Amino acid sequence: xxxxxxxxxxxxxxxxxxxxxxxxxxxxxxxxxxxxxxxxxxxxxxxxxxxxxxxxxxxxxxxxxxxxxxxxxxxxxxxxxxxxxxxxxxxxxxxxxxxxxxxxxxxxxxxxxxxxxxxxxxxxxxxxxxxxxxxxxxxxxxxxxxxxxxxxxxxxxxxxxxxxxxxxxxxxxxxxxxxxxxxxxxxxxxxxxxxxxxxxxxxxxxxxxxxxxxxxxxxxxxxxxxxxxxxxxxxxxxxxxxxxxxxxxxxxxxxxxxxxxxxxxxxxxxxxxxxxxxxxxxxxxxxxxxxxxxxxxxxxxxxxxxxxxxxxxxxxxxxxxxxxxxxxxxxxxxxxx
Numbered sequence: 001x002x003x004x005x006x007x008x009x010x011x012x013x014x015x016x017x018x019x020x021x022x023x024x025x026x027x028x029x030x031x032x033x034x035x036x037x038x039x040x041x042x043x044x045x046x047x048x049x050x051x052x053x054x055x056x057x058x059x060x061x062x063x064x065x066x067x068x069x070x071x072x073x074x075x076x077x078x079x080x081x082x083x084x085x086x087x088x089x090x091x092x093x094x095x096x097x098x099x100x101x102x103x104x105x106x107x108x109x110x111x112x113x114x115x116x117x118x119x120x121x122x123x124x125x126x127x128x129x130x131x132x133x134x135x136x137x138x139x140x141x142x143x144x145x146x147x148x149x150x151x152x153x154x155x156x157x158x159x160x161x162x163x164x165x166x167x168x169x170x171x172x173x174x175x176x177x178x179x180x181x182x183x184x185x186x187x188x189x190x191x192x193x194x195x196x197x198x199x200x201x202x203x204x205x206x207x208x209x210x211x212x213x214x215x216x217x218x219x220x221x222x223x224x225x226x227x228x229x230x231x232x233x234x235x236x237x238x239x240x241x242x243x244x245x246x247x248x249x250x251x252x253x254x255x256x257x258x259x260x261x262x263x264x265x266x267x268x269x270x271x272x273x274x275x276x277x278x279x280x281x282x283x284x285x286x287x288x289x290x291x292x293x294x295x296x297x298x299x300x301x302x303x304x305x306x307x308x309x310x311x312x313x314x315x316x317x318x319x320x321x322x323x324x325x326x327x328x329x330x331x332x333x334x335x336x337x
Contacts, residue, residue: 113148
């Protein structure tokens with residue numbers, strides 16, 4: 001079983017817990033917190049082209065707060081089609097406002113596919129001084145030949161799980177090659193991924209010797225068919241690997257000790273940090289403003305909202321702190337590349 005299948009299997013195994021963390025059980029709230037998702041789709045901004053017109057089919061890709069922040073960004077951003085043989089990988093790129101050539105970061109999306117949040121985070125990386133590019137790895141895989149936008153919230157996970165590992169690697173290599181050769185780039189490339197993308201960032205480090213660093217956000221190392229850490233794959237890593245994990249995410253955290261031992265045995269640089277109190281997906285869950293209770297005028301429902309709100313708010317604060325602390329660490333490491 002490869003790391004992609006392992007990630008999806010683990011994801012399904014705790015579907016109930018993830019739904020709780022995602023805040024989907026709190027229907028009385030107008031804002032769904034946990035992954036920073038806003039359920040009402042609005043018109044995409046002018047920079048969302050090609051695959052954007054059908055995005056409303058997958059509400060987990062829509063985050064109005066992220067879309068609004070991106071619309072206010074002064075940085076140059078655009079969609080580009082990166083060639084990988086006969087494939088075209090639709091990729092969102094943002095340039096920093098700097099006076100020197102910059103390191104590039106390839107951003108790998110979650111199991112939900114390309115989203116407003118992924119694009120907003122890509123812009124945040126550019127704000128920090130890096131050329132950031134986020135490929136839609138479902139490019140050309142949609143029912144109509146499009147990408148993430150052509151899938152609903154259930155089928156997008158299945159589609160991502162069906163992606164051939166070799167195709168993923170080839171797409172990422174094509175994107176890394178493209179961004180490294182831009183006139184504004186200094187040639188150095190790092191990778192960062194989240195959830196499913198976190199596992200892919202770890203895997204990509206095993207497949208691209210020239211990679212400077214891999215930032216793994218709540219993802220797992222490559223695994224063998226019997227769910228052991230794949231030391232043969234890890235042996236190929238040349239880059240430094242940095243892990244960002246949530247304290248309340250045992251399905252992923254349980255893999256960290258064995259990964260740490262394997263990387264130490266192989267004399268590879270691996271620095272995992274766990275952010276206590278945070279849940280899986282804290283980089284997105286801690287991003288929007290704190291939620292507020294929304295009374296509906298129904299006594300029983302309003303009572304449930306009042307009872308659940310303190311717990312929800314505490315979870316948000318833990319995710320927010322983890323997100324802020326992770327950004328500080330991430331940017332400090334990037335400066336040293």
